[in-house]
Amino acid sequence: MTEYALILISTVLVNNIVLVKFLGLCPFMGVSRKLETATGMALATTFVLTLSAICSYLVNEFLLIPLDLEYLQTISFILVIAVVVQFTEMVVHKTSPVLYQVLGIFLPLITTNCAVLGVALLNVQQQHGFLQSAVYGFGAAVGFSLVLVLFAAMRERIAVADVPEAFRGPAIALITAGLMSMAFMGFAGLVKG
Amino acid sequence: MLSALLALGILGVLFGLLLGYAAIRYKVEGDPLVDKIDAILPQTQCGQCGYPGCRPYAEAIARDEADINRCPPGGETVIIALADLLGRDPKPLDETCGEEKPKMVAYIHEELCIGCTLCIQACPVDAILGAAKQMHTIIESECTGCELCVAPCPVDCIEMVPVKQGLDSWKWPAPPPPPYERPAADDDPAAEPAGAH
Numbered sequence: 001m002t003e004y005a006l007i008l009i010s011t012v013l014v015n016n017i018v019l020v021k022f023l024g025l026c027p028f029m030g031v032s033r034k035l036e037t038a039t040g041m042a043l044a045t046t047f048v049l050t051l052s053a054i055c056s057y058l059v060n061e062f063l064l065i066p067l068d069l070e071y072l073q074t075i076s077f078i079l080v081i082a083v084v085v086q087f088t089e090m091v092v093h094k095t096s097p098v099l100y101q102v103l104g105i106f107l108p109l110i111t112t113n114c115a116v117l118g119v120a121l122l123n124v125q126q127q128h129g130f131l132q133s134a135v136y137g138f139g140a141a142v143g144f145s146l147v148l149v150l151f152a153a154m155r156e157r158i159a160v161a162d163v164p165e166a167f168r169g170p171a172i173a174l175i176t177a178g179l180m181s182m183a184f185m186g187f188a189g190l191v192k193g
Numbered sequence: 194m195l196s197a198l199l200a201l202g203i204l205g206v207l208f209g210l211l212l213g214y215a216a217i218r219y220k221v222e223g224d225p226l227v228d229k230i231d232a233i234l235p236q237t238q239c240g241q242c243g244y245p246g247c248r249p250y251a252e253a254i255a256r257d258e259a260d261i262n263r264c265p266p267g268g269e270t271v272i273i274a275l276a277d278l279l280g281r282d283p284k285p286l287d288e289t290c291g292e293e294k295p296k297m298v299a300y301i302h303e304e305l306c307i308g309c310t311l312c313i314q315a316c317p318v319d320a321i322l323g324a325a326k327q328m329h330t331i332i333e334s335e336c337t338g339c340e341l342c343v344a345p346c347p348v349d350c351i352e353m354v355p356v357k358q359g360l361d362s363w364k365w366p367a368p369p370p371p372p373y374e375r376p377a378a379d380d381d382p383a384a385e386p387a388g389a390h
Contacts, residue, residue, distance in 0.1 A: 063204065067196050077205060081206040087215050094219035 005137045010095030011139030017115050018147045019181040024115030028148060029173060031106060033159075041106045042145030044088075044101075048110045049119060049144070051169055052084045053137025054076075056120035069110055070124075077120040085111045139155055151180065206300070212228045226255045238317035239339030241291045246317065265291035266338065296354040297338035299331050305350035312342035312351060315379045 017023050024045075031041045056077045064070055089107050093100045100107075110116060119140045121131040154176055163172050230251035237247070242263035242379075244250040253259035254275070261275040262284050269286070276283035286293055301312075308326040320336040323329030343351050 011267060059204070063200055069200055072197055072201060076201060079204060079208065086212055090212075090215045090219040093221050093363050176299055192276075 004131065007132060007135045008139040008142075010189065011136055012143040012146065013184065013187040015138045016143045016147060016184050016187075017118070017143055019177075019184040021118065023118040024113055024144055027106070027109075027113060027185065028144075028151065029170070032148055032152040032155055032173075035149065035156055035158070037106070038102070038148050041150050045110055045148075046138070046145055048081075048088055048143035049116050049141035050134065050138045051088070052081045052116055053119050053123060053140075054134050055084055056080045056104045057123055057128070057133040060124055061130075061138070066123050073121065073124060075115055081116050081120070082111050106138055115140065147180065147184075151177065154180075158171075198357060223288070227251050229278060230275065232256050232302060233267075233278065235267045235269055235271060235337070237337035238338045240317075241265050241339075243290070260284075260287065262287045263290045265293055268293035270360055294355075296356045297340070298336040298356055299338065299340070299342055300352050300354045301329050302332055302352065303328050303330060305348050307348055307349060311345040311347065315345045316356040317327050317341060326367045 011017065018025065018028050027041055027045070032038050038066065057074055059080055060070075060073060064072055064076065069189070085108060087101075121138050123136055126136075128136055155173060158172055158176065160180060219302055227248075228251075231248055231335060233255050234247040234251055242247065242250045242259065244253055244259070250259060250263070252263060261279065261281060263286075264271050269283075272286065273283050275281075279366060299320075306323075306328045308323060310323065310325050310329070312329060313321045313323060317339060318335055320327055321342060322332055322333045338353065338356075342354055343353065
């Protein structure tokens with residue numbers, strides 16, 4: 001149990017997928033201008049990331065490793081992720097049209113989110129088991145959501161702040177992201193190892 | 194080599210079957226035509242067509258239950274646009290629904306208003322500002338001119354006034370509706386609404 005709790009805390013705070021590993025920066029910068037869309041994106045990513053971490057573990061463990069095909073990991077994980085996203089989109093569209101509307105264009109775009117592929121590959125690299133992979137995927141997703149929502153809230157405030165001319169727009173956003181990243185470095189002492 | 198091809202091939206076929214099954218199992222009974230019709234309608238939500246709002250009217254047209262000439266606020270423009278979209282012949286506006294008028298907004302004579310909130314409840318677009326026993330007023334930019342607030346007013350203090358086209362009220366003609374909403378409209382060209390890579 002402690003092990004899973006540690007994985008969770010480690011992925012959410014210490015090894016945050018965005019601010020420490022620098023994965024998934026595109027949606028982090030692109031979808032963070034409004035809190036509402038950021039929340040939608042966070043929800044969708046959480047779901048897909050967890051599910052695809054589980055699925056790619058299964059594919060790796062029961063298909064690629066027995067057949068000695070580890071070199072196909074990247075391409076088969078991309079396949080798995082694309083299918084999971086497409087499947088999620090269909091199910092959400094059917095079961096919850098409102099959520100589908102909120103997520104909108106962001107749902108299919110998760111296919112190319114590098115955080116999703118990154119987590120699948122990191123799971124293999126760190127030789128996680130089934131539950132560990134699931135928790136790792138979920139933790140990474142929660143970390144991504146946390147940072148995305150925080151950043152969106154900050155950018156909403158920066159939008160009305162009096163920013164010096166030269167720093168307006170993406171410049172101040174990148175500086176903010178850098179400061180956030182430095183702040184998250186403070187968590188490094190939280191878990192040892 | 195062969196096993197790699199086979200493994201990926203089988204994986205692809207399996208996933209294809211899964212998605213194919215999901216496409217049938219989770220098929221959405223949405224009619225894209227309704228959205229197109231709804232986009233043409235003026236969204237006054239006035240109910241003059243006999244349906245509770247523009248969306249229900251659009252659904253009725255798509256189901257072939259309602260004629261295309263029942264929208265007085267839209268007038269001839271909307272009838273022609275609908276006729277174009279549906280491949281029917283345009284016909285004159287149905288007199289039983291109302292007549293085409295210039296664009297109006299409601300105006301509350303504030304010295305007469307008793308603050309009963311009845312018009313607020315009637316307004317389909319929340320364009321009336323006020324509270325119980327407080328004077329009400331119309332948010333002119335929100336008002337669609339549907340006249341639904343005129344009848345409930347117990348002291349008849351709401352009047353419909355035509356919108357004069359002046360420097361303040363002139364607008365560019367509406368562009369076609371965008372396929373989806375962009376996250377925000379500020380001056381940030383680097384951040385596309387993409388969540389990719």
